[in-house]
Amino acid sequence: MGERVYGLLGRKLGHSWSVPIHTALGCAGYRLIELEPEELAPFLRREDIGGLNVTIPYKRDVMPLCDVIDPAAEAIGSVNTIVRRPDGKLMGCNTDIDGFRYMARRAGISLAGKKVVILGSGGASLTAQAAARQEGAAEITVISRSGPDNYENLGRHADAQVLVNTTPVGMYPKNGEQPVDLAVFPALEGVLDVIYNPRRTALLLQAEERGIPCSDGLPMLVAQASAAEERFFGKTIPAGENEHILAQLRREMTNIVLIGMPGSGKTTVGETLSRLTGREAVDLDQMIAADAGCSIPEIFSREGESGFRAREAAAAAEAGKRTGVILLTGGGIVKTAANYGALHQNGRIYQLVRDLSLLPTEGRPLSQGADLEAMWRERAPLYRRFRDAEIDNSGAVEDTAAAIWRDFCEHSGT
Structure with missing residues (x-):
């Protein structure tokens, strides 16, 4: 027999992180396999199948x-991995x-002895229910x-301690949608969302804001792929490998976002960073123009600042959905609170700082003839609220870009 087939089985797969994950785990020929329902049975009769992962809508259909x-799969009622056993049978x-x-x-979210509320009743929900049972949850709703x-x-479950979202609400491209308001659950100790694009759904942004431990679904995706590879090839994958691959994917997916006063150098630093990293x-x-x-x-003269800010918020919402790019923003983007979620959902945010006396004002609608000291006093706390890191841009632009890239490589993988 020739090469065995390994891959992800689904109906419409689009972009999937499964291929780079399995490739990193050592399965070089892993590929995406899109099938219509009537093609499923004939495909699974092929004798060259080595191992498959299965995603929606086929997790029950393949059983x-x-x-x-x-x-364990029988108990869950859903299969996401098919392995060719040594005796030739598909398990x-x-x-x-x-x-x-x-x-x-x-x-750091424990399910033992907790009331766990799970949003959704599909295949991922069955997994979450089984995991909660295995971990010894006191109550599962x-x-x-x-x-x-x-x-x-929902109010009857206000005592929920762990909330799990297994629905697609908030997933790309419908970023920003939220299945529930966490204010309904004042006793929450943890929030888990199986979605991994965006990195932070609206649900997770709210959890972060409330200081509740939380996670997106990328660690789950990597760890289940790792467990599948172990079954495919009868090997043990070192525990640290998951973290290594996760950090690599995080860096690839995370945006670098530049904020700062008008004239602080966002465009020139961004262009230098683009050359340094190969990122767009x-x-x-x-985009707005x-x-x-x-x-x-x-735009300012026709629609006023409010008209411009509305256009800016729409651009931030659209651009913030992207992954692995550099986003250059206007100086006043921090004046609209909702822009934080748009930029932070997939990004690490850097505030560029430069002495006010060095800020040029030419061609900047709000800077010309403005009191930059007053503008700074108004915006400084807003920049602080948005930023993940502050970078001084008083020296050579190449040094600033290099400092951002060093920080990004160190922190974006976590």
């Missing part, structure tokens, strides 16, 4: 097509549960649109 179902397993427990432990526990009577630099002001069909000063 009757497997020769053997692992007891259905579930490594999502390994991934889920890894994600929770990594975030599943919220669905039409079940007895639904989004209209996305200028929000250029292109969309409006006129220059920024013209």
Whole structure:
């Protein structure tokens, strides 16, 4: 027999991180396999299948097509990994549960003895329920649109201690949508969201704001892939490998966001960073001008500052959905509180600082003839609220760009 087939089985896969993860784990031929429902059974009869991961909508559909179902997958009622056993039989397993427990432990969220509320009732919900049972949760409640526990009577579960989102609400490209308001659950000790694009859904942004330990689904994705590889090839993958791959993916996906006073050097630093890193630099002001069909000063004169800020918020929401780019913002982006979520959802935010006497004002609608001291007093606390790090830009632009890239490589992988 020739090369065996390894890959991810689904219907519409689009961009998936499974290929780079499995490649990093040593499975060089791993690929995406898109099938229509009627193609599923004939495909699984192929004798060259080595190992497959299975994603929506086929996690239950493949079960009757497997020769053997692992007891853990049977208990969950869902298969996400199919392995060719030495005797030639196809065995259905579930490594999502390994991934889920890894994600929770990594975030320091214990399910033992806790009331766990799970949003959604699909395949990922079955995994979360099984993991909560294995971890010894005291009570498990599943919220669905039409079940007895639904989004209209959430108040009866105000004592929830751990909240798990297994729905696609808030997932790219519908960033910013939120399945529930965490204010309903004042006793929360942890929030887990199986979504990993964006890095921080609106639900996780609210958890961060409230100081609640939380995690996105990327650690789960990496750990379940690692557990699948162990089953595919009968090998043990060192524990640290998950963290190594996770850090690598985080760096690739995270945006570098530059904020700061008008004239603080965001454009020149951004262009230098782009050359240094090979990343695309996305200028929000250029996006706004292109969309409006006129220059920024013209927008200010026609629509006033409020009109410009509305356009700026729309551009931030759109650009913030992207991953792995450099975002260059206008000096006043921090004046609209909602822009924080848009920029922070996938980004690490750097404030460039430069002495006020060095800030040029030419061609800057709010800087010309303005009292820069007063502007600074108003904006300084807003910049502090938005930023992850402050970078001095008084010296050579190459030094500033290098300092940002050093910090980014050190901190974006966590």
